[in-house]
Amino acid sequence: MNALQATALLLGSLALAGxxxxxxxxxxxxxxxxxxxxxxxxxxxxLQALFASWTEDTGIRVRIRQGTAPRIVDEVIENSVNPPADxxxxxxxxxxxxxxxxxxxxxxxxxxxxxxVPGWLRDPEAYWVATGYTTAVIVYGTAWRMPAAARSFxxxxxxxxxGRLCLPASGLAVSRAVIAGLIADIGTRPAETxxxxxxxxxxxxxxxxxxxxxxxxxxxxxxxxxxxxADARKMSGPDGLLRTHTPEDARIVVEAIGVARHARNPxxxxxxxxxxxxxxxxxNYAEALQVTPATAGAAAExxxxxxxxxxxxxxxxxxxxxxxxxxxxAERARYR
Numbered sequence: 425m426n427a428l429q430a431t432a433l434l435l436g437s438l439a440l441a442g443x444x445x446x447x448x449x450x451x452x453x454x455x456x457x458x459x460x461x462x463x464x465x466x467x468x469x470x471l472q473a474l475f476a477s478w479t480e481d482t483g484i485r486v487r488i489r490q491g492t493a494p495r496i497v498d499e500v501i502e503n504s505v506n507p508p509a510d511x512x513x514x515x516x517x518x519x520x521x522x523x524x525x526x527x528x529x530x531x532x533x534x535x536x537x538x539x540x541v542p543g544w545l546r547d548p549e550a551y552w553v554a555t556g557y558t559t560a561v562i563v564y565g566t567a568w569r570m571p572a573a574a575r576s577f578x579x580x581x582x583x584x585x586x587g588r589l590c591l592p593a594s595g596l597a598v599s600r601a602v603i604a605g606l607i608a609d610i611g612t613r614p615a616e617t618x619x620x621x622x623x624x625x626x627x628x629x630x631x632x633x634x635x636x637x638x639x640x641x642x643x644x645x646x647x648x649x650x651x652x653x654a655d656a657r658k659m660s661g662p663d664g665l666l667r668t669h670t671p672e673d674a675r676i677v678v679e680a681i682g683v684a685r686h687a688r689n690p691x692x693x694x695x696x697x698x699x700x701x702x703x704x705x706x707x708n709y710a711e712a713l714q715v716t717p718a719t720a721g722a723a724a725e726x727x728x729x730x731x732x733x734x735x736x737x738x739x740x741x742x743x744x745x746x747x748x749x750x751x752x753x754a755e756r757a758r759y760r
Contacts, residue, residue: 458485459692462500462509464493464519465679470712477708478699484692493519493595500684501528509684510693513555516597520680521744524551529682530690536698540706541718542725544737545678552682554740555700556715558654560598560605560675561668563638568647573669577602577650578610581621589625590646592634594754597743598652601675603753604746605739609673612749619757630760635659642666652677657714676740679715 463471475486487507489496497519499505500512512529514520523529524547531550538546545554562574568588574580580589592599606615627646631637634655641649642665653668660666681700683693699705706717725733743750754760 457483457689457692458487459510459689459696460487460489460507460687461511461513461696462489462491462496462684463513464491464496465513465515470709474705474709474712477705478696481699482695484696486696493597497523501526503528503686508686508688510687510689511681511697512684513679513681514597515677515679516600516743517552517554517678517680517740518597518600518744518747520547520552520682521741522747523684524549524682528685530685530687532683532694532697534694534698537701540701540703540722542722544725544733544740545718545721547682552680553697553701554678554680554718554721556706556710556713556717557676557678557721557740558652558715559670560602560650560677561653561656561670562648563641563651563656564648564667564669565641565644565646566665566667567644574648574671576671576673577606578618578673579671580648580650581618581625585625585648587625587627588647589622590628590637590640590649591622591626591630591759592637592649592651593630593632594759595751596634597677598634598650598655599754599759600747600750601677601743602650603750604743605673605675607746607749607753608742612753616753616757619753619759623757623759638666654714675742676736678740 465471471488475488479485489505493514493516497512497514500509500523512520512523520529529551532553537553541553545557547553562577562580603615603619606618628640631640634651637649638651638655638659640646642659656666656668681697683690683697687693700709701718703719706719710717724736
């Protein structure tokens with residue numbers, strides 16, 4: 425059994441039920457020392473194992489509340505659930521961005537985060553920081569004979585993909601990142617034409633999760649789809665039933681975290697956030713989720729020119745800037 429398989433076995437044994445609260449750590453930990461994390465991350469299995477390491481190191485318990493992005497982010501903005509959030513952790517930057525815009529986050533005041541995570545993966549106003557990132561790519565099933573690999577996401581609307589395409593739900597971070605990128609690159613109306621072309625090419629109805637869509641591609645129910653490279657790696661398995669193609673307009677998808685304005689334990693929240701961005705925790709997190717750790721972004725920053733860094737930062741933030749436009753486009757196209 426290799427390290428990744430062992431990690432998967434551990435995470436599977438700690439699987440969480442979606443949309444509920446769980447506690448990680450020692451049952452005897454005092455309530456005064458706990459940190460409450462509200463999370464929208466799609467993979468519900470790894471948080472318990474991840475935070476168990478923190479609890480072992482500090483004795484501080486972590487309480488986790490997981491759910492869909494709109495609900496969890498709304499709860500933090502409205503401060504409508506007890507206990508209130510200390511940390512908000514979202515898949516995609518749009519959730520923490522919206523929370524910050526609504527005044528539901530407080531600035532992260534700690535030198536530790538800045539030491540580990542480069543500037544292009546942090547909010548310019550210090551309200552959130554990326555914990556890791558992956559790329560939105562095109563995934564193909566090996567069971568199908570396909571036309572030439574698409575140069576861009578827009579090419580998936582071509583006639584050669586008719587009856588062969590599968591898509592994840594429009595509200596997922598990967599879908600919103602790709603739609604926002606299309607809007608930025610070619611404009612709203614042409615982007616909507618592309619999305620309608622995708623829907624016309626569907627082999628199956630839109631899938632609620634990336635995992636379900638990738639299972640369908642691996643089973644040969646459809647030939648291609650849009651997913652994160654991280655999820656495709658996790659789902660590919662030893663049989664190699666999935667292969668990925670990075671198009672010219674590939675997009676960055678991040679997981680990002682911020683400290684809630686109404687946090688009861690802001691010091692504990694900052695300490696946990698700092699631990700999450702430390703090199704050792706980042707390595708374990710990245711291996712479990714098959715993402716690029718935020719700490720690795722320092723290498724990209726040192727190798728990039730100023731213009732390239734601006735492009736990276738803009739690409740990362742675009743799903744937040746164009747969140748309303750992307751949502752309205754998906755609604756008009758009836759992409760659920």
